[in-house]
Amino acid sequence: MQLRVERREASAWISILIPLLAIGITLILVAGLVWLSGAGLWETYYYFFIKPLSSRASVIEVLVKATPLLFTGAAVAFAFYSGYWNIGAEGQLYAGAAAAAWLGVVLKGLPPVVIIPLIMLGSALAAALWALPPAWLKTRLNVDEVVTTLLLNSVMIFFVSSLLNGPWRDPVTNWPQSPTLEAASRLPRLLAGTRLHLGFLLAIVALIFFWWITARASFGLRMRAVGRGREAARFMGVHVNQVVFRVALISGAVAGLAGASEVAGLHYHLIEALSPGYGYSGIVAATLGSLHPIGVALAAIFIGLISTGSQTASRALGVPSFLGDVVQAVLLLVTLALLLLRTYRVRMI
Amino acid sequence: MTQPTTTPPAVAMHGITKRFGPLTANANVDFDVQSGEVHALLGENGAGKTTLTKILYGLYQPDAGTIAINGKLTPLRSPADAIAQGIGMVTQHFSLVPTLTVAENLLLSQAQGITLDLRTAEATIRETATRYGLQVDPARLVQRLSVGEQQRVEILKALYQNCRVLILDEPTAVLTPQEAEGLFMVLRGLIAQGLAVIFISHKLNEVLAISHRVTVLRAGKVVGEVKTAETTQIDLARLMVGREVTGVQVSATPPPTAPQRPVLELQNIHVRNTQHLPALRGINLRIQAGEIVGLAGVAGNGQPELGEVLSGLRTPTQGEVRVNGIDVTKADPVGMTRAGIGRIPEDRLKGVVADLTVAENIALESLAEFTKAGGQLDQKLVRQHAQSLIDAFEIKATPGTRTGSLSGGNMQKVILARVLSRNPQVVVAAQPTRGLDVGAIQYVHEQLLTQRARGAAILLISEDLDEVLALADRVAVIYEGAIVGEVKPSDFRDDPANLKQQIGLMMAGAVSGFGEQIERRESA
Ligand SMILES: Nc1ncnc2c1ncn2[C@@H]1O[C@H](COP(=O)(O)OP(=O)(O)OP(=O)(O)O)[C@@H](O)[C@H]1O
Ligand SMILES: [Mg+2]
Numbered sequence: 001m002q003l004r005v006e007r008r009e010a011s012a013w014i015s016i017l018i019p020l021l022a023i024g025i026t027l028i029l030v031a032g033l034v035w036l037s038g039a040g041l042w043e044t045y046y047y048f049f050i051k052p053l054s055s056r057a058s059v060i061e062v063l064v065k066a067t068p069l070l071f072t073g074a075a076v077a078f079a080f081y082s083g084y085w086n087i088g089a090e091g092q093l094y095a096g097a098a099a100a101a102w103l104g105v106v107l108k109g110l111p112p113v114v115i116i117p118l119i120m121l122g123s124a125l126a127a128a129l130w131a132l133p134p135a136w137l138k139t140r141l142n143v144d145e146v147v148t149t150l151l152l153n154s155v156m157i158f159f160v161s162s163l164l165n166g167p168w169r170d171p172v173t174n175w176p177q178s179p180t181l182e183a184a185s186r187l188p189r190l191l192a193g194t195r196l197h198l199g200f201l202l203a204i205v206a207l208i209f210f211w212w213i214t215a216r217a218s219f220g221l222r223m224r225a226v227g228r229g230r231e232a233a234r235f236m237g238v239h240v241n242q243v244v245f246r247v248a249l250i251s252g253a254v255a256g257l258a259g260a261s262e263v264a265g266l267h268y269h270l271i272e273a274l275s276p277g278y279g280y281s282g283i284v285a286a287t288l289g290s291l292h293p294i295g296v297a298l299a300a301i302f303i304g305l306i307s308t309g310s311q312t313a314s315r316a317l318g319v320p321s322f323l324g325d326v327v328q329a330v331l332l333l334v335t336l337a338l339l340l341l342r343t344y345r346v347r348m349i
Numbered sequence: 350m351t352q353p354t355t356t357p358p359a360v361a362m363h364g365i366t367k368r369f370g371p372l373t374a375n376a377n378v379d380f381d382v383q384s385g386e387v388h389a390l391l392g393e394n395g396a397g398k399t400t401l402t403k404i405l406y407g408l409y410q411p412d413a414g415t416i417a418i419n420g421k422l423t424p425l426r427s428p429a430d431a432i433a434q435g436i437g438m439v440t441q442h443f444s445l446v447p448t449l450t451v452a453e454n455l456l457l458s459q460a461q462g463i464t465l466d467l468r469t470a471e472a473t474i475r476e477t478a479t480r481y482g483l484q485v486d487p488a489r490l491v492q493r494l495s496v497g498e499q500q501r502v503e504i505l506k507a508l509y510q511n512c513r514v515l516i517l518d519e520p521t522a523v524l525t526p527q528e529a530e531g532l533f534m535v536l537r538g539l540i541a542q543g544l545a546v547i548f549i550s551h552k553l554n555e556v557l558a559i560s561h562r563v564t565v566l567r568a569g570k571v572v573g574e575v576k577t578a579e580t581t582q583i584d585l586a587r588l589m590v591g592r593e594v595t596g597v598q599v600s601a602t603p604p605p606t607a608p609q610r611p612v613l614e615l616q617n618i619h620v621r622n623t624q625h626l627p628a629l630r631g632i633n634l635r636i637q638a639g640e641i642v643g644l645a646g647v648a649g650n651g652q653p654e655l656g657e658v659l660s661g662l663r664t665p666t667q668g669e670v671r672v673n674g675i676d677v678t679k680a681d682p683v684g685m686t687r688a689g690i691g692r693i694p695e696d697r698l699k700g701v702v703a704d705l706t707v708a709e710n711i712a713l714e715s716l717a718e719f720t721k722a723g724g725q726l727d728q729k730l731v732r733q734h735a736q737s738l739i740d741a742f743e744i745k746a747t748p749g750t751r752t753g754s755l756s757g758g759n760m761q762k763v764i765l766a767r768v769l770s771r772n773p774q775v776v777v778a779a780q781p782t783r784g785l786d787v788g789a790i791q792y793v794h795e796q797l798l799t800q801r802a803r804g805a806a807i808l809l810i811s812e813d814l815d816e817v818l819a820l821a822d823r824v825a826v827i828y829e830g831a832i833v834g835e836v837k838p839s840d841f842r843d844d845p846a847n848l849k850q851q852i853g854l855m856m857a858g859a860v861s862g863f864g865e866q867i868e869r870r871e872s873a
Contacts, residue, residue, distance in 0.1 A: 216728075218720040221705075225713055229702035235660060235694060236702075236713045237683040 014341055015290045019299065022288065022335040029330050030323070039317045047313035048327075052305055058312075060194045064266070066304030067196075068093070068275065070203035071258030072282025073289065073296040074210045079251035081214060081291050082223035083230070084244050088134065088149030089255035090279025091156035092127040096256025098160055099126035100263040101168075101178040101270035104185035112184045119185060120202070120260055127256020128249040130156060135248035139241040145248070153279065161272055168270070178270040187265035199261030204297075206254050211293035223247060255279060276307075277325070284332045287339075303328060357420025359384045359514050359545035360405065360436070365414035367400055369754070374400040375411070376569040382514065387536060387546040389556040389577070392566035393589055393786040394758025395745060398549050401566070402516045405547075406438040407431040418514075437507025438516040441523060441784070443499050447492035451485055451502050455509045477508055482538045495649060497528035504535065514545045521550055522784045525648045525812055533559050551786045553582040565589055590788045610674070611635035612806035613690075613775045618668035620654050620830075628654040630830040631668070636775070636806040641797065643821030644810045647856050651830035652810050653695055656779040659808070660692045661685035672775060686714060691773030693764055695780045695810075700764045703753030707746045708735035711767045738766040758789040769796055776800050779810040794820060814852065818845075826855035 027045065034044045052058045072089045079086035100123045107115050134152065137143035164176040187198040214220040225233035226243045234240050262274055281303055288302070289295030310324025361381040367374045374397040382388040390398045403409045405416065407425040415422055418434050425431045431438075445454050452471045474487040483501045491499060500520060507515055517536075521529040536546055536559060550556055556563055557577060565573045565588040573588045615634040622628035629651045636642045646652055657663035658670065661682040670678045672688045680688060694700040701710040712719045712731045719727050719734070735748035744762045746755055752763060761781070768776070778797065782790040797820060801807055811817050817824055824836045834855040841848035 216726060217724045218716050218726045219724055221709055221713065221716065221726055224709070225702050225705060228704035229698075232699050232702045233713070235662065235682060235692075235699050236710075237661075237681070237686055237716075238713065239681075239683075 015292070015295075018338045018341060019288050019290065019295065019335065022331060022338050023302075025334045025338075026327060026331045029334070030327055033323065033326060034319065037319045037323070039313075039319045044313055044317060044319055044323075047316055048309035048324075049305060051312055052308045057194065058308065060191065060196050062301065062304045062308050063200055064195045064197075064304075065308050066301045067200045067203050067265070068258040068262050068278040069281055069285050069300035069303050070200070070297060071206055071261065072255050072278050073285030073300040074203070074206045074293070075251045075254035075258070076282040077286035077289065077291045077293075077296045078210055078213075078254065079247055080286055081227055082243060082247045083227035084135075084138070084247050084251070085146045086131070086134075086149050086248060086251045086255075087146055087283065088131065088152050088252070088279070089258075089282045090275060090277065091149070091153035092130050092252040092255035093259040093262075093275055093279050094156045094160050095130035095252075095259065096123035096127040097259030097263045097270055097274055098163065099123040099256070100260035101181070104181035104264055104268075105179050107185060108182060110184065112186075112188070115182075115184050116187060116198075116264070119264055120257060123256045123260035124253035125256075127259070128253040130256070131248050131252025135245050135252075138248070139245050157272075160270065164270065164272055170269075176272060181264060181268045185264060186268055187261065195266060197261070197265035199257075199265040202257065202261060206257065207293045207297055210296075214293075219243075219246075255282070258282075281328060284328050284335075287332060288335050356383070357417070358382060359419060360547075361417040361420075362401070362405060363415050363417070365401065365404060365411045365416075367397075367404060367409060367411050373569050375404070375566075378414070378566070378569070378571055380564055380571070382545040382547055384513065384543045384545045385540050386562065387540060387548050387560040389548045389550065389560035389563045390566065391550075391553075391556060391563055391585060391589055394761075394784075394789050395568075395756030396566040396589075396786075397569040398566055399518055402438065402518055402547060402549065405431065405514075406436060406516060432510050432512070435511060435513035436516070437504075437510060437512030437514070438518070439500065439503040439507060439520060440518045441520075443503055445491045445499060445502060445506075448490065450488055450490055451494075451505075452487035454491055454502065455487070455506050458506055458510060474505065474509065478505060481505075481508060481542070482535050483508075495528075496523045497525070497531065500524070500532070501535070508539075512544070514547070515539065516547045516549075518549045519551070519784055520548070521552060521555055526814075527647070529555065551784065551790075553585050553787070556585065557582065567591060586787050589786065609637045612638050612673055613808065614669075614671040614674075616669045616671070618655075618658060618665045618670065620651075620658055620663055620665050622654055628830050629658070629665070632827075632830070632832055634808075634825060634832060636808060638774075638804045638806055639801055640823065641801050641807040641809055641821045643817030643824045644808060644827055645814055645817045645824055645852055645856060646812070646827035648812050650827050652779070652812070652827060654830075655827070656692075656695055656777060656810055659685065659690060659775075659777045660694065686773075689774035691768035691771060691776045691805075693768055693776070693778040693781050695783075697757065697760050697764065697784075701752045701760060703751070705752060706748065707739070707744070707750050707752050707755070707763055708732050708748035710752050710763060711735045711738060714767055715771070738770055741770070742766040757784045758786060761785060761789070761793070765793065765796055769800060772803065772805075773800075774805060776805050776807045777810070778807065780812065781809070782811075782813070782816060790816075814849065814856075818848070818852075824852060826852060828856065 031041055034041050052062050072093060075089050076086060100119050103119045103122045107118060130152065134145045134148035137148055138145045164178060168178040170177050170179065190196045190198065190200060214223065222238050222243050225238050226240050230240055258278055263270055267274065285296055285299040285303055289299035306327050307324045310321055313319050314321035358381040363379055365375050365378040378401055380401065392398050400409060404411050407427045407430050416425060417423065423434055425434065446457065452467060452474055455474055456470055471487040478485055483505050485498055485501050485505060491502065494502065520532060524532060540546060548560055560577045563575050563577055563580065563585060564571055565585065567589065613636040615632050618629050618632040620629040632655065644652065654663060658665055661680050661684055664679055669676060672690060675688060677684060677688045685692065708731050711734065719731050721727050732748045739746060739748065742762050742765060744766065745759050752760060782793050785793065797807060809817060809820055818838055821838065824838060825832045826834050836848065836852060838848060
C-alpha cells in the first residue's frame with residue numbers, strides 16, 4: 001500500500017477531523033515528555049483529561065478557566081476570519097483589565113446594573129483603542145499587523161506593571177496589585193458556592209455575536225471576501241480597509257472583555273499575573289476550532305481542561321505544571337501542520 | 350511528421366478517467382504525443398483539457414488509466430515525478446518569483462547542495478536560451494519582464510529541467526498576436542530538436558497553424574482525433590460544440606445616426622501606473638447609448654489602466670470621467686457601479702473571490718440589496734437570485750458551488766451574469782472572451798450585442814482585433830496611453846483589408862491622417 005498526495009477541495013468533515021486528529025497526535029508527542037518527567041503516562045493523562053471532569057465542582061472550575069479563553073478565542077477567530085492576523089489579544093486583554101480595575105474603583109454610588117455595563121463598555125473601548133494603532137498602520141501604510149500587534153503586547157504588559165508598582169500599588173500591603181473593586185462593580189456569581197461568574201455568559205454571548213456576524217450578516221460576507229481575496233473584494237466594491245479596520249477594533253474590544261471579566265469576575269483587582277497567556281491561547285483556540293464559533297467554544301473549554309488538569313497533575317504526581325503549556329503549543333503546531341489536509345488529499349493506492 | 354511506427358510515443362495516456370465528486374472531468378481518455386510533434390487539445394470550457402494535462406504533470410491522480418513514457422508504464426505521483434520523467438508544464442498563472450532574476454528563478458527549480466554558482470548558471474542559461482531561440486537576459490528581474498517574456502522564462506525553466514514533453518495550457522491567451530507568432534517560432538524550433546509539445550488553445554487558427562494532430566474533448570470524452578492537415582476550422586468547431594457554430598452577425602442594428610448626448614465621456618484622462626510611470630496621457634473618448642466602441646491596441650499601451658480607472662480602482666491624476674454628465678472621476682468601485690457602469694475585469698480572478706460560492710460572488714457587488722434591516726443577509730434571496738441567473742445565463746454550477754472550481758468559461762459567465770443582469774448604462778468589457786471556447790465567445794458577443802440593442806454604451810477593450818472589428822461600431826486605437834485615431838468599420842465595407850491595415854498602422858504608433866477625430870499624442 002502506498003499513500004499519495006494531491007490538491008483537492010476542502011470537504012466539511014475534514015474540518016471536524018483535523019482537531020480530533022491534532023489532539024490525538026499531540027498526546028502521542030507529549031507522551032515522551034511525560035515519560036521523561038518520570039510519571040506514569042496513563043495516570044498523567046487521567047489527571048489531565050478525566051479527573052477535572054469527575055466532579056461537579058471541578059467541571060465548573062474548568063469553565064471558569066475557559067471563560068477568558070472563550071473571549072480571546074472569539075476575538076482572534078474574528079480577526080483571522082477576515083485575514084487580519086491579530087496576535088495582540090494578550091495586550092488588548094490587559095488594556096481591558098486595566099480599564100476595569102480603574103472604573104471598578106472610581107465608579108461609586110451607582111447600582112450594579114449601571115456600573116457593570118459601564119465597566120464592560122469602558123474596557124472594550126480601552127482595548128479597542130489599544131488595537132487602533134496597528135489597525136491604522138495596517139490600513140493606511142500597510143504595515144504588517146503581526147509585528148505591530150505582537151510588539152504592543154509587551155508595551156501594555158510593562159505599562160500595567162509600572163502602574164502596579166507605582167500609583168496603583170496597594171498602600172496597605174505594598175503588593176503590586178490595584179485597589180480592590182467596589183462590591184457593586186463585581187460581576188455576580190452564576191452558581192452559589194462556585195467561582196463561575198457572569199463573564200462566562202458574556203463570553204458565550206460574544207461567540208453568538210461572532211456566529212451571527214459570520215453566518216447571517218452581510219458584514220460577515222464582506223469579511224469572508226476580504227479574508228479570501230482582497231483584490232477581488234475591492235473590485236466588487238467591498239471597502240476592504242474599512243472592513244479590516246472595524247474587524248481589528250472589534251477583535252480588540254472582545255479581547256479586552258476577557259481582561260475585564262477576569263478582573264471584575266474573579267480577582268477583583270488587577271495583578272501582573274492576571275493572564276498566563278490567555279491572549280496567545282486564544283490563537284490556539286481559534287485555530288483548533290477552525291475559526292468556527294462552536295469549534296472555538298469547544299477548543300477554549302478543552303484548553304481550560306488542560307490547564308486545570310495540568311495543575312492537578314502537577315500537585316498529585318509532581319510532573320512540571322508547565323506541561324499544560326507544552327500541550328497547548330504542540331497542539332497549535334500540529335493543528336497548523338494538519339491544516340494542509342484541507343488543501344491536499346491523501347489517497348491510498 | 351509521422352514517426353516510424355517502431356518508436357513508442359513520448360507520452361501515451363490510456364483510458365484516463367478522473368472524477369471530481371459527481372462530475373467526471375475525464376472519461377476513458379486516450380491521448381498520445383510523439384517526439385517532434387505538436388498535438389493540440391481542443392474543447393469547450395470545462396471539457397477537461399486542463400485536468401488531463403494536470404494528470405500528466407502529476408498534479409492530479411487519475412481514478413483509472415495508465416500513462417506510458419517512451420513506451421514504459423510510469424506512475425506519476427507528483428510534479429517532481431513528472432519533471433524527472435522529462436515532462437514540463439507552463440500554465441497561464443506563472444510560478445515565478447517576481448523579485449528574483451531569471452537565472453535565480455531557474456536555479457530555484459533545481460537547486461541542490463549548498464553552493465550556488467550564479468555566474469556559470471547564467472552562462473548555461475544564456476546558451477540554452479540561444480539554442481532554442483528564447484531571447485531573455487538571465488540577469489534581469491522577473492518583475493521587469495513583459496508577460497510574453499515571463500512565459501519564455503517558464504518555457505526556459507522547463508527546458509532547463511531537461512524536459513522532453515512540454516505542456517502549454519492556453520499559452521497564447523495572454524499574448525499579443527506578435528508575441529504569439531514569436532512563441533510559434535520557438536515551438537517549431539523545439540520540435541525540430543525532437544521535443545513533444547501538447548498545446549491547448551481555444552483559437553482554431555492557431556491550432557491549425559502550429560499542430561500536427563488535434564484531439565477534441567467534449568464533456569470529458571474524446572470525440573475525435575484528426576490530422577491537422579486533413580481538417581478545417583469549421584470541422585473542428587463542429588466537433589467541439591457538437592453543433593454548427595456561426596460567427597456573430599455584425600451590426601444587425603445600425604448604430605445611432607443622430608448625434609446624441611454621450612453616456613460615457615472621458616476627457617483628458619492622465620494616470621500613472623503602479624510603478625508611478627505615466628500610463629495614460631490624455632485619453633479622450635465619448636460613447637453614446639447603443640454604441641459599441643472597440644479599443645484596439647497592442648498590449649501594454651495603457652489598456653489595463655483604463656479598465657481600472659473605469660472600475661474605480663485607479664484615480665486619474667488629471668481629467669474627468671462622466672456618466673450621463675455626472676462626474677465620477679473620483680468614484681470607487683461602489684460609486685462606479687452606482688453610476689451605472691458594469692465592469693467586466695481583464696482578469697477573471699480579480700472579478701470573483703475563488704473561495705466564495707457562486708451565489709456569494711453574485712451578491713457581493715450589490716450587497717445592500719440583499720441586506721435586511723439590522724444588517725442581516727437575506728440568504729434565501731441571495732440563493733434565489735443566483736439560481737435565476739444560473740438558469741438565464743446557462744451557467745454550469747449551483748448557487749453553492751465554490752467559484753474557483755468552475756471552468757474558465759463558467760467563471761466568466763458568473764461575472765457576465767452579475768454585471769449584465771443589472772442592465773448597466775455603460776458596459777466596460779476588458780478582454781471579455783480571453784480563454785473562452787468558440788461557443789462561449791459567441792455567447793459573450795451575443796450578450797454584448799443584446800446590451801447594445803438595449804441601449805447601453807459599451808467600451809470593448811480587446812487585444813483581439815478580429816473581435817473588435819466584428820462587434821464595434823467605432824474603433825479607437827490606443828498607443829502609449831493616448832487615443833491615436835478612430836475609425837468606423839462601416840466606412841470600409843468594401844475594403845476590409847485596408848481597414849485592418851490602417852488600424853494595424855495606428856496600433857504600431859504610426860498616426861495616420863484619416864478618421865474623424867484624431868487626438869494628437871502629447872509629447873510630454
Ligand atoms: N479541483 C477541482 N475540483 C472540482 N472540480 C474541478 C476541479 N478542477 C476541474 N474541475 C471541473 O472539471 C471540469 C473540467 O475542468 P477543466 O479545467 O479540465 O476544463 P478545461 O477544458 O481546461 O476548461 P477551460 O477551457 O475553461 O480551461 C470542469 O467542470 C471543472 O469545473
Ligand atoms: Mg483549462
